[in-house]
Amino acid sequence: MRTRRGRPGFSHLLTPGTIGPITLPNRVIMPAMDMNVCHDGVVTDDDIEHYAARAAGGTGMVITSASAVAFPVGATSLKEPGLSDDRFIPGLRALADAVHRAGSLLCVQATHHGKVARVDTLQGRPLLVPSAPEGALDLSSLQDNTPDELAQMGAVTAGRTPTYREATEEDLSWLVEQFAQAARRVMVAGADAMEIHCAHGYILGGFLSRADNRRTDRWGGSLENRARLACDVIAAVRREVGDRLAVIVRVAGEEYGEEAALTRQEAVAAAQLFEAAGADAIHVTGWGRNPFRDFLKGPLPNEVGAYRDNARAMKAAVSIPVIAVGRVLPEVGEEMIAAGEADFVAMGRQLLADPELVDKLRAGRRESVRPCINCYVCVERNFWDDTPVCAVNPALGDEQAAVLLPVPSPRHVVVVGGGPAGMETARVARERGHRVTLVEAGDRLGGSAWFSQLTTPANGPLLAWQQHELERLGVVVLLGRRATAESLLALRPSTVVLATGATRGRPAVPGADLPHVQTGDTLRALLTGTSSPSADREAWRSGRTLRWLARAGRLTGATKRPELLRRATATFLPVGKNVVVIGGSLVGLELAEFFAERGKSVTVLEEGAQLGLPMALPRRWYAVRRAADHGVRLERRAVPEEITATSVVYRDAEGRRSTVAADLVVVASEVSSGAPLAKELADRGVAVEVVGDAGEVGYIQGAVHSAWQVARSL
Numbered sequence: 001m002r003t004r005r006g007r008p009g010f011s012h013l014l015t016p017g018t019i020g021p022i023t024l025p026n027r028v029i030m031p032a033m034d035m036n037v038c039h040d041g042v043v044t045d046d047d048i049e050h051y052a053a054r055a056a057g058g059t060g061m062v063i064t065s066a067s068a069v070a071f072p073v074g075a076t077s078l079k080e081p082g083l084s085d086d087r088f089i090p091g092l093r094a095l096a097d098a099v100h101r102a103g104s105l106l107c108v109q110a111t112h113h114g115k116v117a118r119v120d121t122l123q124g125r126p127l128l129v130p131s132a133p134e135g136a137l138d139l140s141s142l143q144d145n146t147p148d149e150l151a152q153m154g155a156v157t158a159g160r161t162p163t164y165r166e167a168t169e170e171d172l173s174w175l176v177e178q179f180a181q182a183a184r185r186v187m188v189a190g191a192d193a194m195e196i197h198c199a200h201g202y203i204l205g206g207f208l209s210r211a212d213n214r215r216t217d218r219w220g221g222s223l224e225n226r227a228r229l230a231c232d233v234i235a236a237v238r239r240e241v242g243d244r245l246a247v248i249v250r251v252a253g254e255e256y257g258e259e260a261a262l263t264r265q266e267a268v269a270a271a272q273l274f275e276a277a278g279a280d281a282i283h284v285t286g287w288g289r290n291p292f293r294d295f296l297k298g299p300l301p302n303e304v305g306a307y308r309d310n311a312r313a314m315k316a317a318v319s320i321p322v323i324a325v326g327r328v329l330p331e332v333g334e335e336m337i338a339a340g341e342a343d344f345v346a347m348g349r350q351l352l353a354d355p356e357l358v359d360k361l362r363a364g365r366r367e368s369v370r371p372c373i374n375c376y377v378c379v380e381r382n383f384w385d386d387t388p389v390c391a392v393n394p395a396l397g398d399e400q401a402a403v404l405l406p407v408p409s410p411r412h413v414v415v416v417g418g419g420p421a422g423m424e425t426a427r428v429a430r431e432r433g434h435r436v437t438l439v440e441a442g443d444r445l446g447g448s449a450w451f452s453q454l455t456t457p458a459n460g461p462l463l464a465w466q467q468h469e470l471e472r473l474g475v476v477v478l479l480g481r482r483a484t485a486e487s488l489l490a491l492r493p494s495t496v497v498l499a500t501g502a503t504r505g506r507p508a509v510p511g512a513d514l515p516h517v518q519t520g521d522t523l524r525a526l527l528t529g530t531s532s533p534s535a536d537r538e539a540w541r542s543g544r545t546l547r548w549l550a551r552a553g554r555l556t557g558a559t560k561r562p563e564l565l566r567r568a569t570a571t572f573l574p575v576g577k578n579v580v581v582i583g584g585s586l587v588g589l590e591l592a593e594f595f596a597e598r599g600k601s602v603t604v605l606e607e608g609a610q611l612g613l614p615m616a617l618p619r620r621w622y623a624v625r626r627a628a629d630h631g632v633r634l635e636r637r638a639v640p641e642e643i644t645a646t647s648v649v650y651r652d653a654e655g656r657r658s659t660v661a662a663d664l665v666v667v668a669s670e671v672s673s674g675a676p677l678a679k680e681l682a683d684r685g686v687a688v689e690v691v692g693d694a695g696e697v698g699y700i701q702g703a704v705h706s707a708w709q710v711a712r713s714l
């Protein structure tokens with residue numbers, strides 16, 4: 001896979017490939033991702049721009065979001081594409097034309113959402129299911145939703161409670177015909193393929209899974225019976241379109257989280273039946289059956305190459321092409337295709353983050369691909385029927401905005417702070433033609449996000465990408481320079497952009513100054529060997545072992561290598577046994593898991609009612625559960641009252657005074673924005689902007705988006 005110059009090559013990914021009657025220019029497919037921008041089922045210009053941008057970026061084929069074959073019946077949103085009437089054809093045709101003009105192929109994903117057809121509930125219809133659901137879903141994760149989030153989720157169905165109806169023979173004949181007619185419309189619109197959705201709990205997937213299908217008629221029981229509905233749909237679609245459309249079937253290679261879930265063996269056997277029924281390709285996804293608990297297992301896995309084994313098993317069992325999905329990074333995809341584990345790979349979130357992925361690989365510019373950081377911000381909004389935003393790609397949903405207009409008269413922009421906000425400002429300003437100098441107090445770029453790699457490794461590639469782009473663009477980076485008004489004025493800036501990050505304080509309780517109490521800043525300074533006058537002063541008050549650890553790290557260079565630091569601290573972290581984290585937000589929860597994974601006994605004290613804010617919902621649910629699985633004691637509505645040399649005293653949710661042992665106290669609360677230099681500079685007549693946490697605490701998404709807005713306006 002390596003080229004002669006030692007860089008990864010992508011010859012397998014970039015080779016054309018065939019699915020039934022169509023040939024894709026390369027092996028990279030964009031899988032279905034809801035954009036929720038249709039109007040009453042009609043494709044809009046926003047849809048077209050979104051897909052055309054991915055097509056123009058070199059993607060071999062783009063698949064639309066799930067589209068409802070019986071719209072609005074069986075739809076999950078009125079903003080998803082409809083396929084149930086000829087009135088939907090012109091929009092689809094405009095989409096197909098735009099994608100073709102951009103050099104790619106279009107596949108339309110078709111489904112009936114079955115038990116998740118929220119529009120049916122909204123409009124007062126029962127949900128069509130194989131069997132009435134048994135037992136209640138575990139909804140305990142929802143305790144960490146804010147009232148606003150709960151209200152938005154409830155509003156999608158106007159707060160109505162779903163009712164269910166077991167499908168009759170008549171319903172199933174109707175459904176098969178709906179798919180066939182949908183395929184005709186897709187074909188007439190000029191698309192190249194249709195993907196039949198047989199996963200994620202939608203109706204065909206429901207029939208396939210023992211956990212949803214307890215029927216005793218010819219549609220239930222044996223695998224053949226459970227796969228019958230999907231096979232009938234495939235055959236009917238095939239009859240309708242002949243070989244004028246490629247017919248792809250999306251199936252879970254495995255379902256997760258329940259005893260009776262679909263197994264890999266069953267999924268493979270079903271794929272063989274789908275092939276016999278006329279499918280041209282199998283697209284192997286995965287599904288965690290309870291989205292509030294298992295969403296990070298599927299359909300949006302947390303792990304890189306999560307469904308690789310399932311794709312490999314499928315590939316060994318069928319003779320039609322197999323499409324693999326699930327955090328497939330380019331290197332993983334290349335390896336899988338080279339090894340014969342898959343024929344095509346679908347990259348979802350990665351193509352939201354960077355529509356030009358394929359073109360960049362083709363041009364040998366792998367390092368310029370903006371990485372997805374697996375933060376789940378995009379999909380969160382699907383929970384309330386909204387359009388995704390991307391934490392790292394602010395142009396998602398507004399592709400015109402991705403075009404950075406050159407400035408008529410370049411000026412000197414000085415950016416203070418080398419975290420994600422500072423680097424994004426510098427990148428965009430420089431890309432537009434300004435001369436840019438970035439001043440950073442520390443000895444490296446990345447700011448507090450550099451430290452976050454210890455707990456969230458997926459943040460690392462974003463920093464590496466930003467740094468690479470600054471080098472490529474020729475931004476002047478001055479490290480180890482603590483900015484003052486004088487030093488900035490000496491640089492003769494036209495504009496100064498302050499991206500100096502948040503301030504992290506201590507709680508106003510007795511004992512908050514004790515040596516074993518660390519704030520985010522002091523902990524970062526200690527573990528990464530970085531320094532700032534205040535952090536140094538504070539860090540010095542910390543325990544002797546921690547100081548020793550920091551010195552050892554600095555000498556060995558470990559403090560500059562997150563992977564090494566992660567591994568080193570996994571075997572040796574002399575902070576005592578008991579760790580109390582004050583503040584159970586995103587950072588607090590991740591730190592808690594970090595310490596718990598290293599064998600510490602960890603307690604999180606969160607004053608609010610929810611943990612994990614502002615993590616995107618599915619990741620929040622997962623993080624809270626993982627922390628609990630690691631044995632972290634999680635206390636919501638817990639107010640610290642005093643810190644002693646060996647404990648933290650707090651008022652618990654019931655108002656009782658409780659005490660928890662603490663050898664180390666980490667303060668992850670008390671984070672506030674602020675940029676004191678702003679006033680000083682403004683008073684001296686300098687144009688100043690503030691971005692990132694210095695302006696408003698918003699972590700990586702807030703940092704990148706605010707920086708992008710400001711840099712585009714300079």
Ligand SMILES: Cc1cc2nc3c(=O)[nH]c(=O)nc-3n(C[C@H](O)[C@H](O)[C@H](O)COP(=O)(O)O)c2cc1C
Nearest residue numbers: 031032033034065066299326327347348349378379
């Ligand atoms: C915002 C969003 C919406 C999605 N909507 C759909 C959908 O409509 N149909 C579907 O089959 N999968 C959907 N998915 C799942 C993706 O198709 C894909 O399988 C998943 O994101 C895993 O691939 P990735 O790790 O490359 O992102 C969605 C994913 C995202 C991020």
Ligand code: SF4
Nearest residue numbers: 372373375376378391
């Ligand atoms: S929002 Fe986060 S998970 Fe979604 S595509 Fe962007 S970076 Fe990836």
